[in-house]
Amino acid sequence: MIRRRGISMVATAVLLSVVCVSAASASTSATAVLKSEALSIAQMPKGWTAQQPTYNLRMGCLSQLLEPKGVTRTHLVEVHYQGKGDVPQLIETLTTYNNTPLAYRKIAAASASCKRVSGTLKGYPVTGTVRTLALARQGNESVAYLIAMAGQHLRFQADYVIARKGNVVVTVIEGNVPTVNLTQFRNFVSTAVARVK
Numbered sequence: 388m389i390r391r392r393g394i395s396m397v398a399t400a401v402l403l404s405v406v407c408v409s410a411a412s413a414s415t416s417a418t419a420v421l422k423s424e425a426l427s428i429a430q431m432p433k434g435w436t437a438q439q440p441t442y443n444l445r446m447g448c449l450s451q452l453l454e455p456k457g458v459t460r461t462h463l464v465e466v467h468y469q470g471k472g473d474v475p476q477l478i479e480t481l482t483t484y485n486n487t488p489l490a491y492r493k494i495a496a497a498s499a500s501c502k503r504v505s506g507t508l509k510g511y512p513v514t515g516t517v518r519t520l521a522l523a524r525q526g527n528e529s530v531a532y533l534i535a536m537a538g539q540h541l542r543f544q545a546d547y548v549i550a551r552k553g554n555v556v557v558t559v560i561e562g563n564v565p566t567v568n569l570t571q572f573r574n575f576v577s578t579a580v581a582r583v584k
Contacts, residue, residue, distance in 0.1 A: 421464040421481045421483070421555070422464050424555075424583050424584060425479055425582070426468070426477075427466075430575075431468050432571070435470050436468065437466070438467060438469060439467050440467050440562075444562045445478075446504050447503070447504035448497070449547070452549070452558075453480060453494065455493035455494055457489070458484045458489055458493065462481075463481070464480065464482075465478065466478070466479050477559070477560070477561045478558075478559075478560050479558065479559050479575075481556075481557055483554055490556060491556050498547075498549060502518075504536065506536075508536065511538040511539060511540050513536040513543065514536065518532065518533055518535075519533075525548060525550040525576055525577065526550040526551055526553075526557065526580050527551050527552055532547045532548075533545075542564065543563070543565070544563060544565060544566045550576075555583050557580055559575055559579050
């Protein structure tokens, strides 16, 4: 009887370790898939580079959008590109959740209620407004915003799309001084969403 219990405990331990390894492998595999679906430097205009942004394009009520309460983020991939000099800047995120449709609805509701932002750009305090941007629907559902910020020495604009395609929330934000090239932004967004399978 003791021997059977010992064998049973060993079998349970082996099974648990196999389950843990399988879960870790699945997580690594899912992240690798998202990385392969993210925008690459090949989709950027000539002269752009892959590097961390020098500006925080998501400030104030936009800063925690991708962490809605009541859902759990399961995977996140973020890529950053910038044009010659330090603008324009582009950030794309691909995020999955334990309930992605619900997460998207919460993110969309939070972004709709965000009307004013404030923060610091290039060392200068700025304030701004967030308003709806008319863009064609992307993926299963999407929302788009224009963020206009200004301070004593700076005018800055960011265009922001939040879309859900299947089980992935795709966000693309491009910021520039003084305004964003809307045609270029639309191309970035459509390419980003099309790459998600």
